[in-house]
Amino acid sequence: MLKFSPFSNSQIFLSEKKDGSITSAKQAIKLLRKNKINSDICYFHHQHQAHRFYLNSKKMNIQSQIWADAVISTNKKTCIAMSVADCFPIFITPSNKSKKNFILIHAGWKPLLQNIIELTLNDLKYLYKIDLNTLKVWIGPGIKNCCYRFKQKPIQVDLPNWQKHISQKKNFWHINLKGFIKDEFLKLNIKPSNIIDYNVCTHCNPDIFFSHQRSLNNKEKEGRMLVAIQPL
Numbered sequence: 001m002l003k004f005s006p007f008s009n010s011q012i013f014l015s016e017k018k019d020g021s022i023t024s025a026k027q028a029i030k031l032l033r034k035n036k037i038n039s040d041i042c043y044f045h046h047q048h049q050a051h052r053f054y055l056n057s058k059k060m061n062i063q064s065q066i067w068a069d070a071v072i073s074t075n076k077k078t079c080i081a082m083s084v085a086d087c088f089p090i091f092i093t094p095s096n097k098s099k100k101n102f103i104l105i106h107a108g109w110k111p112l113l114q115n116i117i118e119l120t121l122n123d124l125k126y127l128y129k130i131d132l133n134t135l136k137v138w139i140g141p142g143i144k145n146c147c148y149r150f151k152q153k154p155i156q157v158d159l160p161n162w163q164k165h166i167s168q169k170k171n172f173w174h175i176n177l178k179g180f181i182k183d184e185f186l187k188l189n190i191k192p193s194n195i196i197d198y199n200v201c202t203h204c205n206p207d208i209f210f211s212h213q214r215s216l217n218n219k220e221k222e223g224r225m226l227v228a229i230q231p232l
Contacts, residue, residue: 001035006138006196007093010102013037013081013228014089014140016208021223025065028081028226037230040078044068046087046106050114052123055080069106070120072128073231080104081228085212086202088142088181089227092120095194096134102229107142107181113156117184137185137195140227143213145176147203 001019004012015022015031022028025043032041042055044066053068055075071080080102082089087108094101105111105120124130145165149172156162156175165176165183178197185195202209202225210223 001031003035004138004198007095007136008232009093009097009100010091010232011230012091012138012140013226013230015226017206017210017223017225019226021210022083022226023224028083028228031226032079032081032228037079037228039230040075041081041228042066042071042073042075042078043081044071046082046108048108048110050111050116050119052116052120054123054127069108069111069116071104072120072123073102073104074100074128076100076231079228079230081226082106083224083226084140084142085210085215085222085224086143086148088178089140090117090181091138091140091227091229092124092135094124094130094134095136096131099128099130099134100231101128101130102231104227104229107177109156109175109177112177112180112184117181118188121188132189133191135190135194137190138198139178139181139195140198141200141202141205141209141225142178143203143211144178144201145174147201147211147213148177149174 002014028043051068052070055073090105092103165180203211215222
C-alpha cells in the first residue's frame, strides 16, 4: 500500500493491485487495519452524482452505508475512504490550521458533469466559512487523456467549459478529465501552487493499478483501489 504525506495535517493511503480489489467497507477496514489505521473508518459508496455527505465530529459507525461522491469531514478521529479505478480521487484541506476540514471527492465524468467540484467548494465557502484561497488540493491517479478515448461523440463536446479538454485523433475522441479538474479549481481561485498532481495514469500502469477502461478494452478482470485519508 502506498502512503503519501503532501500536507502536514493528514496522511493518504492508496492501495495497489497487489493488495487486491477493494469494493466494500469490510475489505477497506481489513486493509486499513493491516496498515495500522486503528481509528473509526467512514467508507462511502459512489452514486456517480454530485451528492455530498457531511461528516461531523460525532462517533461514526464504521459499518454505516454511506452513498455519496464527496465527503466533507470535520472529524479528526475518523479515517475517510473510498474505492476508485479510473476516476480521480481528490483530497482537499485548508492550510489554515484553525479549520479542521478533510474532503475526499470521487471525480468521475458524471459527478464532474454535475459540477461536483464547484458544489463542494461552495459548501466549504458558505457552510464552513472557509476562504477558498487557503485550500490545498491533491489529485490522485486516474485515467489520462492518452487512454480515455471513445469512438462515439461524447456528450460534453457541446458544453463550453469542456471543449478545450476534448480532442479528436484517428477516429477517436479523447477526454482530458484531469485538465478539466484543474481548470475547475483555478476557476474557483485555488492557487496553482496549492494543487499537487500525482500525475499517474491508471490505464498505463497495469502492474500497479486497476483500470475500468482497460478491463473493458482488454477483457481483463475488474478491480478497484482504495483511497483513504487519515487525519493527524
